[in-house]
Amino acid sequence: MNVVYASSGGYAEIAGISMRSLFESNRDVEELAVWMVDCGIGGEDRRKLLSVAVEYGRALFFVRGVDPAERAGISVAAGRWHPATFQRLFLGSLLPPEAERVLYLDCDTLVRRPLTPLWERPFGPSSALGVDDCRSGRYAAELGLPPDAPYVGSGVLLLNLARWRREGTEERFLAFLRARGGDVTYVDQGVLNGTLGALGQTGALPPRFGAPTVLFDFPYRDLLRLRRPARPPTEAEWRAAVEDPAVVHFTACFYSGSRPWNAGCPHPFAAEYLAHKAASPWREEPPRPDGRGPVGRLTTAAAHLLPRGLMLAVMSFLHARAYPWARGVKSRMRRRRRG
Numbered sequence: 001m002n003v004v005y006a007s008s009g010g011y012a013e014i015a016g017i018s019m020r021s022l023f024e025s026n027r028d029v030e031e032l033a034v035w036m037v038d039c040g041i042g043g044e045d046r047r048k049l050l051s052v053a054v055e056y057g058r059a060l061f062f063v064r065g066v067d068p069a070e071r072a073g074i075s076v077a078a079g080r081w082h083p084a085t086f087q088r089l090f091l092g093s094l095l096p097p098e099a100e101r102v103l104y105l106d107c108d109t110l111v112r113r114p115l116t117p118l119w120e121r122p123f124g125p126s127s128a129l130g131v132d133d134c135r136s137g138r139y140a141a142e143l144g145l146p147p148d149a150p151y152v153g154s155g156v157l158l159l160n161l162a163r164w165r166r167e168g169t170e171e172r173f174l175a176f177l178r179a180r181g182g183d184v185t186y187v188d189q190g191v192l193n194g195t196l197g198a199l200g201q202t203g204a205l206p207p208r209f210g211a212p213t214v215l216f217d218f219p220y221r222d223l224l225r226l227r228r229p230a231r232p233p234t235e236a237e238w239r240a241a242v243e244d245p246a247v248v249h250f251t252a253c254f255y256s257g258s259r260p261w262n263a264g265c266p267h268p269f270a271a272e273y274l275a276h277k278a279a280s281p282w283r284e285e286p287p288r289p290d291g292r293g294p295v296g297r298l299t300t301a302a303a304h305l306l307p308r309g310l311m312l313a314v315m316s317f318l319h320a321r322a323y324p325w326a327r328g329v330k331s332r333m334r335r336r337r338r339g
Contacts, residue, residue, distance in 0.1 A: 001029050001119050002102040004095070006037035006065060006087035012045035013282045014261060015107035016052055021276050022111040023056035029116060032058055035095055035102070039065035039084035048281035063094050069182070072174050077183040086188045088154060089173045092164040100162035106155040106249060108259065109210070110273050113246035118209050121158060126203030127169065128196050129158040131210035131249075133189070134223070137230035138324035142185060142331065143194035148230050150202045154189040155249040156210030169195070181334050185327045207233050207241040213253040215241050216268055225312045228320040245269070254315065257300040263287040 003022060007015040019034060026032055036049065046062065053060035068086035069076040078085065087094070088104050095102065103119060105111070121129060130152030133139075137147025145151075164170060176195045177184060184190035196202045207215060218226060220238045233241070248269045250259045258265045260273035267273075277283060290297070303311050 001026070001032045001115070002035065002095075002099050003032065004035045004037065004088070004091060004102050004104045005107055006039060006084045006104075007041055007107050008082045008084045009040040009042050009045065010082070011084070011107045012041045012049065013285060016045070016049050016282060017273065017276050017280055018105060018107055018109045018111065019049065019060075020052050020056075020280050021109075021272075022105070022115075023052070023058055024276070025111045026114055026116075027056075028114065034058065034060045035099070036060060036062050037065045037084070037087045037091075037094060038062045039082065039087065051281055066090050066094065068177075072177050072182060074178055074182045076177065078187055081187050085154075086191075088157065088159075089188050089191060090170060091159065092161045092170050095161065097165070100160070102159050102161055104154075104157040104159060105247070108250040109155060110248040110250065110269060110276070111246070112248065112269075112272065113244070115246065118158060118205070118246065121205070123158075123160050123163075124203060125200060126196075127160040127163045127167075127201040128152065128192060129203045129205050130154060131156060131207050131212070132204045132229070132231050132233065134207075134212070134214065134227045134229045134233065136228040136320035136324065138321065138328075139185065140193070140197065140230065142324045142328045143190055143197065145194065145197045149193075149197050150204055150231065151193050151197070152189075152202050152204060153210060153212065153249070154192055155212070155251065156205070156247055157192075158205070172199075180331065183330075183334070185324070204231070207237050208245045208247075210247050210249045211241040211245040212249045212251040213256060213259075213267065214251070217253050217255040222308075222312060226316050226319070228316060242268075248272075254296070254299045255303050257292065257297070258290055261288045262290050 005015050050060055065087050068083055133151050133153040135151055140149040140151045141147045172195050173191050176191050220235050224232055256266050260270040
């Protein structure tokens with residue numbers, strides 16, 4: 001099993017705790033190697049990461065990350081994300097040819113169950129399998145796809161790198177990025193869906209293989225009212241994801257606000273994350289301060305103060321309609337200026 005992370009120096013601790021949860025939950029896997037794409041990891045954190053791998057008798061390889069702007073030849077907007085998030089687009093050239101199939105995990109994941117059922121999943125016509133991101137069809141449409149096209153999150157991805165290399169997929173990613181002027185909604189996730197979606201090469205995993213925070217923050221019917229997803233999970237899939245997820249993805253969500261490395265995080269699996277931290281080389285590190293600005297904190301407070309129906313209506317309008325519409329307008333204006 002080949003597993004890949006990409007981390008900056010600021011996320012090395014979080015990546016290390018995720019990696020420990022991966023090793024602990026997959027002790028029975030005979031061969032498991034981790035590739036860490038290094039986007040500025042310091043020497044002390046490298047030593048700590050290696051010590052976790054040694055503790056479990058696993059192989060850990062460091063690979064130097066690339067500058068997406070340098071690869072694309074244009075300025076690339078990362079928004080609130082670190083450029084490390086783009087690394088998964090370049091895994092075909094970053095990893096050796098023998099890494100033909102890889103499982104990519106974001107640093108902010110917690111692995112709770114064996115991943116062999118995920119690792120052995122057939123690709124079918126797809127070259128990338130991920131959990132549907134539970135978004136309105138306007139996000140796919142903004143990328144030039146049919147509104148009902150699959151739109152997968154990029155936090156947990158099973159990737160067919162052999163096919164990517166064979167078909168020149170990395171250059172397709174770069175072409176899409178250039179065509180969008182280096183500014184794509186949800187950065188690498190938009191590039192991946194916009195490129196592979198047009199080729200019919202994205203496929204959905206059950207949400208329990210990468211359960212995002214929004215699934216835990218809202219009951220099923222409220223989730224559908226909030227997100228208006230084009231391809232909603234079934235209630236049984238949602239329940240399996242929140243009750244016994246194989247992989248928890250600690251994504252940011254306006255309703256709960258904080259994440260497990262912040263003090264007082266309300267996530268139902270925060271305690272499991274902290275248990276892994278307590279057994280890791282980062283056990284003495286204090287909780288991180290809440291990195292949200294005043295607008296983020298105010299949004300969380302307002303979401304809990306407003307009547308629930310009104311809150312869902314307002315946030316649904318902003319997330320499912322207004323934001324993708326605004327991004328679409330921005331893209332059209334950019335294309336007109338370039339044309």
